[in-house]
Amino acid sequence: MSAAPQELDLVDYDEAVAQFDPVLGLEVHVELSTVTKMFSGAPTEFGAAPNTQVDPVSLGLPGALPVLNAKALESAVRIGLALNCRIADRCRFARKNYFYPDMPKNFQTSQYDEPIAFDGHLDVEVPASEDGTKPAFTYRVEIERAHMEEDTGKSLHVGGSTGRIHGAEYSLVDYNRAGIPLIEIVTKPLTGTGDRAPDVARAYVATLRDLLRALDVSDVKMEQGSLRCDVNLSLRPSPEAPLGTRSETKNVNSLRSVERAVRYEVRRHAALLRAGERVVQETRHWHEDTGLTTSGREKSDAEDYRYFPEPDLVPVEPDPAWVEQLRATLPEPPAQRRRRLQGEWGFSDAEMRDVGNAGAVDLVEATVAAGAPAAAARKWWTGELARRANADGTDLASLPVTPEQVAQLQALVDAGTLTDRLAREALEGVLAGEGSPAEVVESRGLAVVSDESALVAAVDAAIAANPGVVEKIRGGKAQAAGALIGAVMKEMRGKADAARVRELVVERVGA
Incomplete structure (x- = not known):
């Protein structure tokens, strides 16, 4: 069984950003809320029994041919337009080749050099810090691309303490998620964020989530994996220096964790650089419980995936008139x-x-x-x-x-x-x-008692039962009336107007 990840001797965050300039790159994967998968008619119901939302295409069976989901394409174009992107006149799919047990075809159908949308931006309002020492500001996030692809399946590692493959007794594979339509939104390097880098990252993902929800293209439930963020981070000695070696923290699934992951990686990178060690270009796992990241695998570059055009799918050529029709459907930002x-x-x-x-x-x-x-x-x-x-x-x-x-x-x-x-x-x-509010009030008998005679009777009974309290009220201790009001409200089972009860108490006591 593998040991739990250990805390490094980290550099204080303020010291780290005083010495180094952080550069961010955020990759957000959005599961589209289509009824069927990206390239087949298999259903996309979340939470279904394992391996029940599959068909020959999503399982990669021999002879099964993909067909692009028209609704997914429409959603991709609307997302691109909302991100102020250029929409490609022509784009195509590619095969991204790598082996994972939860990817039945041994390649992922994605887009490489010809994305559906590119060169956009999203203006993000970064709030002031809670202590008020750092003001609010607007940061423009430059969007490199938004491209279509399919999701992979999911491996479940059983046994062990981490839920990961190391230390597990055995693994299971659920292909329900394989083929779910995804849009991956990739930013250009985010520079100039300084000590506000974690705040910018969180605000960007929050703004993007709100935008996608308004577009009604995804339920954007981060806790269910409908919206996942990969956080790329590097440090450099100064804003004028070349970009440093980056790490990529995978599948961060809450706004708070995006902020925490950036903060942790800044401190970790700074500790390595201060010690004269090399930052490894790698993917890292985020541990929600400890707030740490641990090494996953060395990060592959694009050429390592041996991209080549997908031969089973024709190029996509969106009609400009159709694109403009979709632009007219965009909601208010x-x-x-x-x-x-x-x-x-x-x-x-x-x-x-x-x-x-x-x-x-x-x-x-x-x-x-x-x-x-x-x-x-x-x-x-x-x-x-x-x-x-x-x-x-x-x-x-x-x-x-x-x-x-x-x-x-x-x-x-x-x-x-x-x-x-x-x-x-x-x-x-x-x-x-139990029904509408009016029906519940009727069936439960919840309406406030409006019978003045009943209220007067309850007040008189409370006065008679509490002569000591009455004397205090008459002696000038107005706050003592609370005891009588409480007694009346108890008698009326809370169904009296407390303000009217107070008026009656004052009136009947003669205070």
């Missing part, structure tokens, strides 16, 4: 949309950031459109509903409640039919599938 909505809703920067971090922009917008005040919609989705989603290990949009139902709940609160506490109880019923 997410950053521009957030600024517009923030102004309409009157949110502070912090409030809008909370909505964005919760992935609730669309949900809040739909809830406001259904009639809820913006502040109330934000409170529901970033508060109670976010808490429940976290507890269930799901995302907000997957909760069994609609923006319209949240707006209906808030309308019941605004009308005085429900208190905040009763509204949360009504929400439980909605989430449990």
